[in-house]
Amino acid sequence: MKTTHVEHIGIAVNNLEESVKFYEDVLGLQCYGIEEVKDQKVRTAFFRVGQTKVELLESTDPEGPIGKFIEKRGQGVHHLAFATENLESTLEDLEKKGIQLIDKEPRKGAEGLDIAFLHPKSTGGVLIELCENKG
Numbered sequence: 001m002k003t004t005h006v007e008h009i010g011i012a013v014n015n016l017e018e019s020v021k022f023y024e025d026v027l028g029l030q031c032y033g034i035e036e037v038k039d040q041k042v043r044t045a046f047f048r049v050g051q052t053k054v055e056l057l058e059s060t061d062p063e064g065p066i067g068k069f070i071e072k073r074g075q076g077v078h079h080l081a082f083a084t085e086n087l088e089s090t091l092e093d094l095e096k097k098g099i100q101l102i103d104k105e106p107r108k109g110a111e112g113l114d115i116a117f118l119h120p121k122s123t124g125g126v127l128i129e130l131c132e133n134k135g
């Protein structure tokens with residue numbers, strides 16, 4: 001598998017607008033996009049920090065993955081996303097190695113990236129997202 005960099009860090013928040021304000025006013029970052037990802041029942045806000053981004057995630061449905069995460073654990077770091085190449089064949093390789101996949105096939109995530117999640121049970125407790133930018 002070829003991993004090139006940390007694509008983004010996903011952070012679950014209660015209120016997107018309030019959190020955007022924190023990242024802008026306190027950390028001096030600039031939000032460059034807010035997008036709803038219906039598939040994942042979230043609204044996202046993105047910031048660039050060098051080659052890496054911060055992705056804030058606000059739930060749009062208590063039954064969605066971020067809604068459930070926040071109910072269980074509150075706001076905080078939700079997942080770590082690595083940029084990778086050849087996502088489809090990478091997933092096949094990982095499955096052969098016995099890594100538990102949440103997504104066996106790539107699907108569309110925010111910003112038009114192809115994404116897939118690995119199960120924290122197979123990764124030492126971290127929800128890992130793999131992203132491929134084919135654009």
Ligand code: ZN
Pocket residue numbers: 008009010055079081129
């Ligand atoms: Zn993500």
